[in-house]
Amino acid sequence: MPEPSRYTLTVDEGARPRALTMSVFVMTQREEATVLGNAVGLYVRLEIDMGDSSRAAMYFLSRLEGALRWVIDAKFGPGGYPHYVHGFGERLSAARVVIKQVAAILDGLALARGLAKEIGEEIPLVLTPRRSMTGPA
Numbered sequence: 001m002p003e004p005s006r007y008t009l010t011v012d013e014g015a016r017p018r019a020l021t022m023s024v025f026v027m028t029q030r031e032e033a034t035v036l037g038n039a040v041g042l043y044v045r046l047e048i049d050m051g052d053s054s055r056a057a058m059y060f061l062s063r064l065e066g067a068l069r070w071v072i073d074a075k076f077g078p079g080g081y082p083h084y085v086h087g088f089g090e091r092l093s094a095a096r097v098v099i100k101q102v103a104a105i106l107d108g109l110a111l112a113r114g115l116a117k118e119i120g121e122e123i124p125l126v127l128t129p130r131r132s133m134t135g136p137a
Helices: 100-112
Strands: 005-011 018-034 037-049 057-064 071-076 082-085 116-120 123-127
Touching: 005 100, 018 100, 037 100, 037 123, 057 100, 100 116
Parallel strands: none
Antiparallel strands: 005 018, 018 037, 037 057, 057 071, 071 082, 116 123
């Protein structure tokens, strides 16, 4: 299995900046039927190591076509503990979004991989004709 793409980013939490390590395993276009209709957009599976333990949390994200933000559909803590779990593109409850630094990396990857024509902070997602990337992002 190919190695994931890894990124290091610094999060400034007031007086205590922290270095995070993010590993992107999957980024692909996806379409699924939901209770609110079809969800069409980008799907990402990644891990974020907060630097305070040797165990990372796994995140499953989506950004639907026309949306401005990456939404956390599911989060599993170390050892697989489920913090919350929603299906791809489910928007039945308040959306949890990723921090700006993570979103910027994901937006850049979507453009670099040719999965999006337009995407960015305050730029709605416009998908390119369907492509998939299941290896390293």
